[in-house]
Each structure stands twice: as C-alpha cells, then as structure tokens.
Amino acid sequence: MLKHLRSFVKFSQLHGQNTSKMMRTFSSTVAQTDEKESVGFVESKEDFKWVERLLPPSRIPNPPKHASYPTQSGWFPPSETLPDKPYYVSRNRYHLFPVTEIEEDISFEPPNTPEDEVEVVEPQILTTITNIEGNLFELAADLQEAVRPYSEFDPVTSVDEANCVVYVKGKYQHIIEDFLGRNGF
Amino acid sequence: MQKTLVIKAVSSRVFLASSTNVRFAHAEAGIIPPNVILTGICKEKLLNPISPESPPQHPDECTAAIVRNCNNNIQLPKSAVKKWVDNFSSLKPIFDEVACLNPRLFDVHPKMDHLHQVVKWQKTYREVDYAWTRTRAEIGKGKRKPWPQKGTGRKRQGSTNSPLWKGGGIAHGPRGPLSLFYKLSDEILLSGLTSALTIRSLQNDLIIASPMECLPEKDFFLKMLANRGIESNSILFIHNDNDSPPALGDAIEHSRTHSMMPLCALNVYSILKHDKLVLSMDILDELEDKLIWQFERYDWHVKPHNFYKDMPGHKYGDRDSLIGAS
Numbered sequence: 001m002l003k004h005l006r007s008f009v010k011f012s013q014l015h016g017q018n019t020s021k022m023m024r025t026f027s028s029t030v031a032q033t034d035e036k037e038s039v040g041f042v043e044s045k046e047d048f049k050w051v052e053r054l055l056p057p058s059r060i061p062n063p064p065k066h067a068s069y070p071t072q073s074g075w076f077p078p079s080e081t082l083p084d085k086p087y088y089v090s091r092n093r094y095h096l097f098p099v100t101e102i103e104e105d106i107s108f109e110p111p112n113t114p115e116d117e118v119e120v121v122e123p124q125i126l127t128t129i130t131n132i133e134g135n136l137f138e139l140a141a142d143l144q145e146a147v148r149p150y151s152e153f154d155p156v157t158s159v160d161e162a163n164c165v166v167y168v169k170g171k172y173q174h175i176i177e178d179f180l181g182r183n184g185f
Numbered sequence: 186m187q188k189t190l191v192i193k194a195v196s197s198r199v200f201l202a203s204s205t206n207v208r209f210a211h212a213e214a215g216i217i218p219p220n221v222i223l224t225g226i227c228k229e230k231l232l233n234p235i236s237p238e239s240p241p242q243h244p245d246e247c248t249a250a251i252v253r254n255c256n257n258n259i260q261l262p263k264s265a266v267k268k269w270v271d272n273f274s275s276l277k278p279i280f281d282e283v284a285c286l287n288p289r290l291f292d293v294h295p296k297m298d299h300l301h302q303v304v305k306w307q308k309t310y311r312e313v314d315y316a317w318t319r320t321r322a323e324i325g326k327g328k329r330k331p332w333p334q335k336g337t338g339r340k341r342q343g344s345t346n347s348p349l350w351k352g353g354g355i356a357h358g359p360r361g362p363l364s365l366f367y368k369l370s371d372e373i374l375l376s377g378l379t380s381a382l383t384i385r386s387l388q389n390d391l392i393i394a395s396p397m398e399c400l401p402e403k404d405f406f407l408k409m410l411a412n413r414g415i416e417s418n419s420i421l422f423i424h425n426d427n428d429s430p431p432a433l434g435d436a437i438e439h440s441r442t443h444s445m446m447p448l449c450a451l452n453v454y455s456i457l458k459h460d461k462l463v464l465s466m467d468i469l470d471e472l473e474d475k476l477i478w479q480f481e482r483y484d485w486h487v488k489p490h491n492f493y494k495d496m497p498g499h500k501y502g503d504r505d506s507l508i509g510a511s
C-alpha cells in the first residue's frame with residue numbers, strides 16, 4: 001500500500017498537482033481547510049530600529065567636553081587660541097598628536113645577491129611629525145632644542161618641504177608630544 | 186604706396202585689399218595701426234569693448250551678507266575662504282553676497298606630485314592594450330625541416346617559423362589584451378582633488394553662482410561672460426545631480442570650450458583642463474559633507490562595507506549606493 005502511495009505522490013508532483021489534496025483523501029484525520037483563503041502578511045519596517053542602533057558609526061566623533069583636563073588617560077584638547085609660533089601642528093583624525101616612530105629601511109640590494117655580498121645596513125630609527133603648516137625649519141630647530149637634554153649626541157633633524165614632514169633621528173615620541181602639548185597645539 | 190588694410194568681419198575672416206587672407210586678430214584700440222579701416226562687428230568689438238566689472242573689495246575685507254556658512258568645524262589655524270556669489274541671470278555681476286568655503290578643501294598646501302599621479306591614473310586606468318603578436322607555434326607556415334642537418338653549407342635550421350627567420354614568430358612579444366588598470370589610494374585621490382580646488386580658488390579661477398541658470402535670450406550668455414571678463418576662457422560648470430540648468434545647457438551645447446557636468450562627475454583632469462571652474466550654490470553642502478567625511482572617518486579594517494550608519498550619500502540597504510560592490 002505504501003509503495004502505491006509513494007508512486008502516486010511522485011506522479012502528482014511531476015505533474016505539478018497539489019499532493020496534499022490527494023493525500024487527504026487517504027487519511028481521515030487531516031482537517032479540511034479552504035485553499036482560497038491565503039494566510040497573508042503585513043510588511044513593516046518599524047522593528048528595523050533595533051538593527052540600526054547596532055550598526056557602527058562611520059565617523060569619528062568629537063570628544064565631549066570634560067570638567068577638567070588632562071583626562072584620566074592624559075589627553076587634553078588643543079588650545080582655542082593660536083599659539084605664538086611661525087608654524088602650526090594640527091591633531092590627526094583621532095584627536096592625537098601626529099607623531100610616530102618609524103624604522104626606515106634604507107638598504108637596497110638587487111634581487112638574488114648572495115649573502116656574502118649583502119651590505120648590512122641598520123634601519124634608520126626616526127620620529128616623524130606630520131600635519132604641519134608654516135615654517136618647517138623653525139619647528140625643526142625648536143625640536144632639536146627640546147630633544148637635546150635627552151640625547152647622547154647632537155640631535156639631528158631633517159625637513160621634507162614637499163610633503164610637509166619633519167624627521168628627528170631617534171625615538172623621542174613622548175618628548176615631542178610634551179613639547180607640542182606645552183605649546184598648545 | 187601705402188597699402189590700406191580693410192578689416193571686414195564676415196564669419197570672422199579678414200580680407201586684404203590685395204586678396205590674401207589674414208586671420209582676424211584681437212587688437213586693443215591703442216595698437217591698431219592708422220592705415221586700418223574697421224567695419225562691421227570688428228568695429229563694435231574693438232572700439233567699444235565691454236570692460237569687465239571687477240569687485241570693489243576683497244570679500245574678506247568688506248561686510249557683505251554671508252549667504253552660506255560652512256557646515257563642518259573649521260580647525261585652527263585656517264579660517265573660512267570667502268568668495269563672492271555670482272548671479273548668472275543678471276548681465277552684470279552684483280557684488281552683494283558672500284559664501285564661506287571650508288579651508289580643508291579650498292585652502293590646502295597643494296601637492297603637485299599627487300596632482301600628477303591622479304591625472305596619470307585617470308588617463309591610464311581605463312586603457313586596454315590590444316597588441317598581440319604570433320609566436321612560432323601560431324604562424325601557420327611549414328612544419329618541415331627546410332634542409333637536412335648536415336651536408337649543405339648552411340646553418341642548421343629546424344623550421345621556418347622560428348624567430349630567427351624573416352616572417353617567423355616573435356619570441357617575447359605582446360600577448361593579447363593587457364589591461365593597465367590600477368588603484369590609487371584614497372589619500373592621494375583626496376589630496377589631488379583638494380589641491381586642484383585650492384589652485385582654482387587661489388588663482389581667482391573659481392566662481393560660485395547662486396542661480397547658475399542664464400536667460401534663454403540670444404547672445405545673453407556671451408555678453409554675460411564678457412561682463413565678467415571670462416569670454417575667452419574655457420569654463421567648467423558643475424550643477425546638482427538631479428537638476429541641470431536647461432538654458433545654460435542650450436548655450437553651451439555647441440561650444441568646444443565650455444562643459445557642464447553634475448557633481449558626481451567632478452574630477453581632477455576636467456578641473457585642470459578648463460581655465461575656470463563654476464560651482465553652483467546647491468552643491469557646496471554635498472561636496473563639503475562628502476569630502477570632510479573622508480577626512481574624519483574611521484579606517485576601513487579590510488575594505489569598506491555597507492553596515493555603517495551616517496555615511497553621506499550612502500544608505501544602508503540601498504543597492505544603488507553600495508561602496509566597493511563587487
């Protein structure tokens with residue numbers, strides 16, 4: 001009997017007929033419902049607000065106004081008046097000082113040189129300052145004097161005018177950040 | 186015998202009395218030699234030239250009404266860039282209103298190397314090199330050894346298709362379509378755009394027009410330009426994405442040196458190609474929001490996706506405004 005049922009279902013499915021109707025005739029326990037009355041649904045976008053509040057923001061917010069500065073992490077905002085210097089160093093998009101320590105690899109060998117002939121050149125350890133406007137050379141001179149008490153040797157600075165970047169030889173990120181903070185940048 | 190030069194503008198060509206053609210040359214009234222007789226349109230143009238009206242003061246120094254303020258915060262040390270707002274519906278310019286522009290877009294230290302890189306990219310990223318040469322296998326000539334290995338006094342040769350032979354294959358030639366597509370980083374594209382905009386604004390080549398629509402009368406457009414002194418300049422007009430000014434479009438349609446495009450088509454190559462840049466007032470907000478957002482957004486971790494809120498010009502779930510859609 002089951003075998004007949006299965007083949008009957010397959011036949012009706014092949015011809016696209018509603019099998020449930022066919023099956024109903026063989027069982028007496030299935031409730032009879034009208035097929036023309038569809039269930040229907042309503043589309044609503046009200047609950048999307050629960051998703052929207054979880055979506056991340058794309059834009060970095062401005063920091064709120066605190067009661068006192070510096071904050072617990074040591075952050076303070078730039079001063080609202082222009083500092084009395086011939087240059088200006090603005091904050092980066094994260095509201096931090098634009099000072100980074102880099103190791104610049106200045107060695108160059110053509111590929112496939114044997115190890116004996118490779119010149120061992122140590123990478124340059126530099127501190128870079130970006131987002132500068134105005135007289136870069138004055139800033140470099142001021143940074144030299146700020147760094148002098150902490151360095152073994154005479155401090156060395158380098159200026160890249162086309163890209164508005166100042167390099168200081170050595171790792172002096174915290175010292176330079178203090179210097180910029182003291183001057184209200 | 187002194188030759189008299191009769192200048193008669195007939196479709197802007199000049200005829201000498203001795204029947205040789207000379208191109209019409211713009212000459213100021215003081216430079217025209219005495220043996221020249223002017224007739225026709227040239228007489229009007231040369232003897233009654235339209236002198237352009239210049240603004241009475243720099244907008245920074247006067248107290249004109251500020252019609253448009255910057256939407257985003259302006260950081261120290263810069264202040265807003267102020268420009269006179271022009272009205273293209275009036276023949277003569279009226280210097281009444283001033284618009285403020287964001288200095289992060291219009292007052293930037295211009296980087297010429299980035300400008301060059303962006304222009305070069307715009308020219309080459311769409312190019313496909315279709316050069317293709319046949320190798321020795323693809324040349325459909327003889328497969329046979331031309332002469333035996335030994336015995337003849339000639340060099341040993343295996344086939345007539347080899348690259349050594351005339352008419353043979355090319356060993357290391359170009360092979361098929363090669364695309365020159367490459368991507369430039371957002372940083373460089375942004376600095377290129379802002380550099381181009383600042384160069385136009387600093388060199389007095391930027392005009393902000395409040396209604397950018399001109400009247401459809403005959404010759405209104407040319408007279409309007411002449412009154413502003415930009416008759417002989419190539420001009421780029423930028424309008425809103427949805428509305429384009431119809432009368433201005435009709436006036437520009439057959440002009441080689443004037444072009445009009447919506448804000449979404451603004452690019453460095455077009456800005457540099459035209460002498461002057463005209464921005465209509467209603468696009469300034471959108472331009473500022475979109476570019477300042479790029480300066481103030483978080484870094485993409487891997488690549489941009491669409492699950493952010495508050496992105497200008499892009500809406501979550503909107504298929505047409507997907508970023509980086511593959």
